[in-house]
Amino acid sequence: xxxxxxxRSKYLRGLLIVARMDKRISESDKKIITNTAKHLGFSSxxxxxxxxxxxxNQYICNDPVSFETSYLAKHFLTDAIKLACSNKNLxxxxxxWFKDTAFLxxxxxxxxxxxxxxxxxxxxxxxxxxxxxxxxx
Numbered sequence: 001x002x003x004x005x006x007x008r009s010k011y012l013r014g015l016l017i018v019a020r021m022d023k024r025i026s027e028s029d030k031k032i033i034t035n036t037a038k039h040l041g042f043s044s045x046x047x048x049x050x051x052x053x054x055x056x057n058q059y060i061c062n063d064p065v066s067f068e069t070s071y072l073a074k075h076f077l078t079d080a081i082k083l084a085c086s087n088k089n090l091x092x093x094x095x096x097w098f099k100d101t102a103f104l105x106x107x108x109x110x111x112x113x114x115x116x117x118x119x120x121x122x123x124x125x126x127x128x129x130x131x132x133x134x135x136x137x
Contacts, residue, residue, distance in 0.1 A: 003136050007067050008040045011076050011133065012047070014065040014101070018080045020054050021062075021093045028086035036079070036133050064101035073105030075132040078115060082131065085119045 003011065015036060019029040030051055037047035050057065067073040077098060084094045095116065102112040 001136055003040065003072065003133075004068060007072055008042075010065040010067060011072075011079075012037055012040060012042060013060060014076055014080055015083055016050060016054055016060055017062050017065075018083050018094055018097065020060075021084075021097065022087070022089060022091050023055065024087075025051065025054055026087040029083060032079075032083050032086060032131065036131060039133055062097070064097060064104045066104050070106050073101070073107050074111065075135070077102060077107065077112065078132040081115050081119060090116075090119050 012033070015033055019025055019033060033051060034047060038044070050060075054060070065076070067076060080101075081098065084090050084098075098112060098116065099109075101107075102109065
């Protein structure tokens with residue numbers, strides 16, 4: 001399955017939102033966002049500039065992202081949770097944002113709770129580097 005262009009932008013924007021929620025951009029955040037942006041076809045000039053200005057970029061609003069399908073939303077949420085866990089911390093703002101995004105995309109609460117329950121395992125693992133987005137062309 002190919003991700004539509006609009007959803008590619010939303011995918012990256014959502015990861016950027018999650019990365020800055022704890023008010024710092026870790027090396028693991030940068031690595032995940034860079035690899036995802038490359039995979040989604042964004043130019044290195046673009047995502048490097050966005051990462052450098054992310055903490056004070058007023059043009060990236062924190063609204064939950066909405067995808068064409070709940071299938072894609074689930075892949076996104078899986079990766080966003082891995083991103084949030086990659087810096088060994090999951091904050092309440094991130095959890096709340098995940099819930100809002102799941103609701104907006106009609107993703108079942110139980111499904112999301114199951115993914116969030118895996119976060120302690122993700123925090124103690126390098127498995128976050130195996131992102132769901134890489135299963136798409």
